[in-house]
Amino acid sequence: MAVKAKLENVVKTPLPTKHGEFILHYYSNTLDHKEHIALVKGDVRDQEKVPVRIHSECFTGDVLGSLRCDCGEQLDMALNLINQKGLGVLIYLRQEGRGIGLLKKLQAYNLQDQGMDTVDANLHLGYQADEREYTIAALMLKDLNVKSISLITNNPEKIDGLTELGINVVERIPIEVKANPVNLGYLKTKANKMAHWLFQNPTKTD
Ligand SMILES: Nc1nc2c(ncn2[C@@H]2O[C@H](COP(=O)(O)OP(=O)(O)OP(=O)(O)O)[C@@H](O)[C@H]2O)c(=O)[nH]1
Numbered sequence: 001m002a003v004k005a006k007l008e009n010v011v012k013t014p015l016p017t018k019h020g021e022f023i024l025h026y027y028s029n030t031l032d033h034k035e036h037i038a039l040v041k042g043d044v045r046d047q048e049k050v051p052v053r054i055h056s057e058c059f060t061g062d063v064l065g066s067l068r069c070d071c072g073e074q075l076d077m078a079l080n081l082i083n084q085k086g087l088g089v090l091i092y093l094r095q096e097g098r099g100i101g102l103l104k105k106l107q108a109y110n111l112q113d114q115g116m117d118t119v120d121a122n123l124h125l126g127y128q129a130d131e132r133e134y135t136i137a138a139l140m141l142k143d144l145n146v147k148s149i150s151l152i153t154n155n156p157e158k159i160d161g162l163t164e165l166g167i168n169v170v171e172r173i174p175i176e177v178k179a180n181p182v183n184l185g186y187l188k189t190k191a192n193k194m195a196h197w198l199f200q201n202p203t204k205t206d
């Protein structure tokens with residue numbers, strides 16, 4: 001696929017975090033002009049099977065600790081995993097609400113409180129279940145010169161999307177957090193309607 005967007009690695013700076021030391025790479029781009037970030041651990045250049053997490057922004061989960069979803073815990077888990085391995089990349093993509101934005105996601109939450117699931121709420125608002133795409137993530141991985149990746153995900157669409165964009169995904173690392181009473185229905189919908197690899201270990205179901 002021909003990608004016309006231009007991406008520039010504008011700033012790199014060390015970032016010590018509670019999960020360990022990373023180098024933060026700030027990117028600008030001509031596709032959506034948003035501030036996408038890569039947190040890089042170790043020298044990933046020309047490496048095979050680099051652990052990569054592509055995290056989609058979730059203000060409510062990542063910043064506020066919302067229990068409605070699994071995003072915040074997945075973010076912590078992914079950074080810990082990459083730190084432990086001493087090598088890897090966490091890409092923080094500004095695709096809030098599976099690409100529909102914060103306002104629409106909050107409206108979707110209200111629809112879910114009226115009985116819709118996370119997929120039907122998106123459809124009701126006039127969107128696809130998932131509006132995300134991964135061109136910018138693929139360009140960032142190309143800029144970082146990783147040869148092949150082990151993608152940290154439960155989402156088959158992410159693997160397909162990146163592969164179509166020319167990223168060599170050679171392995172998957174699961175990232176399943178323990179469900180809580182608030183997000184259990186949401187996670188079951190992701191498993192049943194969005195084909196996420198969740199609840200596959202019988203000891204993890206309710
Ligand atoms: N529209 C909408 N977006 C949501 C909802 N709950 C979480 N999100 C967003 O979903 C995105 C995260 O998607 P997930 O499906 O949890 O995870 P994923 O990144 O596709 O898959 P994994 O790699 O397996 O974690 C973030 O952008 C969240 O803001 C919801 O009910 N509706």
Ligand SMILES: [Zn+2]
Pocket residue numbers: 058060061062069070071072
């Ligand atoms: Zn979330």
